Amino acid sequence: MIFRQFFDQQSSSYTYLLAARAGGEALLIDPVQQHAQSYLSLIAQLDLRLVIAVDTHTHADHITALGALREASACITMMGEHSKAECVSARFAEGETLNIDGLRLKALYTPGHTDESYSLVMDDRVFTGDALLIRGTGRTDFQNGDAAAGYDSLFNKLLQLPDETLVYPAHDYKGWTVSSIGEERRHNPRLQVQSAADYVALMAALKLDTPRLMDVAVPANLRCGALS
Numbered sequence: 001m002i003f004r005q006f007f008d009q010q011s012s013s014y015t016y017l018l019a020a021r022a023g024g025e026a027l028l029i030d031p032v033q034q035h036a037q038s039y040l041s042l043i044a045q046l047d048l049r050l051v052i053a054v055d056t057h058t059h060a061d062h063i064t065a066l067g068a069l070r071e072a073s074a075c076i077t078m079m080g081e082h083s084k085a086e087c088v089s090a091r092f093a094e095g096e097t098l099n100i101d102g103l104r105l106k107a108l109y110t111p112g113h114t115d116e117s118y119s120l121v122m123d124d125r126v127f128t129g130d131a132l133l134i135r136g137t138g139r140t141d142f143q144n145g146d147a148a149a150g151y152d153s154l155f156n157k158l159l160q161l162p163d164e165t166l167v168y169p170a171h172d173y174k175g176w177t178v179s180s181i182g183e184e185r186r187h188n189p190r191l192q193v194q195s196a197a198d199y200v201a202l203m204a205a206l207k208l209d210t211p212r213l214m215d216v217a218v219p220a221n222l223r224c225g226a227l228s
């Protein structure tokens with residue numbers, strides 16, 4: 001398998017490139033618009049063909065590359081079925097599988113950070129978007145976020161995966177690149193709660209600034225990155 005993790009310094013976002021083999025199909029998760037050309041250069045250098053670009057959810061802190069990548073490569077752009085982005089070419093529902101050359105990513109509906117957030121599960125790893133971060137969880141105070149739904153996604157879905165499952169989030173603000181379900185279960189401070197009510201209270205007590213790019217990024221991302 002070919003696997004690459006890209007970092008966007010401005011928004012501390014991670015983007016992931018996956019392919020089963022050199023010469024084959026490639027998939028990008030959560031690509032950032034300003035890096036579209038670098039992804040495409042690497043994809044060409046690795047002799048890959050981009051077939052799917054997917055966003056785990058509508059991002060508030062950066063502009064998606066979905067539209068730019070579709071224009072440049074004719075790939076399919078995808079989001080979950082709850083997304084309000086009319087621009088995507090296809091949507092997936094919980095339990096559906098994205099398949100590239102036999103690499104399978106299963107969609108898991110994990111609302112909470114937003115009401116349209118999905119995680120993508122492979123045999124040995126999970127791409128959690130902002131549902132589960134390394135030693136953190138995505139905020140639930142805007143974009144139809146809901147801490148009680150987040151608790152359900154975390155405890156009844158993501159933490160049900162095997163402990164050794166690697167966790168690749170959509171962001172990290174400290175430079176940590178990967179964790180595991182077991183590690184997060186034991187050491188993530190947000191997961192040390194006893195009930196959904198505790199989690200709701202914990203999330204309500206956070207005092208967070210609005211993301212700098214939110215007013216630009218959210219409307220643009222509903223158009224797959226087009227600014228107007």
Ligand SMILES: [Fe+2]
Pocket residue numbers: 057058059060113130138
């Ligand atoms: Fe987010």
